[in-house]
Amino acid sequence: MKIAVSACLLGDNCKYNGGNNYSEKVKNYIEGHEVIPICPEVLGGLSTPREPAEIDCGIVKNKDGTSVDAQFRKGAELALDIVIKNQVELVILQSRSPSCGVNTIYDGSFTGKIIPGQGVFAELLKKNNIKAIDVADIR
Numbered sequence: 001m002k003i004a005v006s007a008c009l010l011g012d013n014c015k016y017n018g019g020n021n022y023s024e025k026v027k028n029y030i031e032g033h034e035v036i037p038i039c040p041e042v043l044g045g046l047s048t049p050r051e052p053a054e055i056d057c058g059i060v061k062n063k064d065g066t067s068v069d070a071q072f073r074k075g076a077e078l079a080l081d082i083v084i085k086n087q088v089e090l091v092i093l094q095s096r097s098p099s100c101g102v103n104t105i106y107d108g109s110f111t112g113k114i115i116p117g118q119g120v121f122a123e124l125l126k127k128n129n130i131k132a133i134d135v136a137d138i139r
């Protein structure tokens with residue numbers, strides 16, 4: 001099976017703070033499958049490290065209120081293109097990210113509060129009927 005994975009879960013240092021979210025659980029889950037790493041925020045032209053961003057009233061913004069919505073949505077579109085062109089069957093995404101969150105996201109207040117919702121890439125995958133799961137849902 002072809003599986004696309006948030007690149008930070010595979011150990012790529014593409015996270016906003018220059019780190020990663022390496023997951024042994026993901027490594028074991030994807031063993032034997034064809035794996036395509038994707039970071040929509042990097043695809044959208046954002047640098048690493050970068051300011052943390054959250055979704056506030058449907059717009060992706062940095063803490064100072066600057067909109068980075070265009071970059072996030074461009075990155076999500078480019079990531080979707082990769083998923084479609086490669087006929088990916090499953091996408092595994094990092095939790096809570098304004099791009100990749102599948103079940104929950106931060107509420108836009110930059111206070112650590114989590115609410116039900118999806119990142120812009122996860123939302124795009126859902127609209128295109130592509131199966132995406134949150135890393136937290138892997139047993």
Ligand code: SF4
Nearest residue numbers: 006008015039097100
């Ligand atoms: S956009 Fe997704 S893949 Fe990139 S660092 Fe954030 S959670 Fe990881």
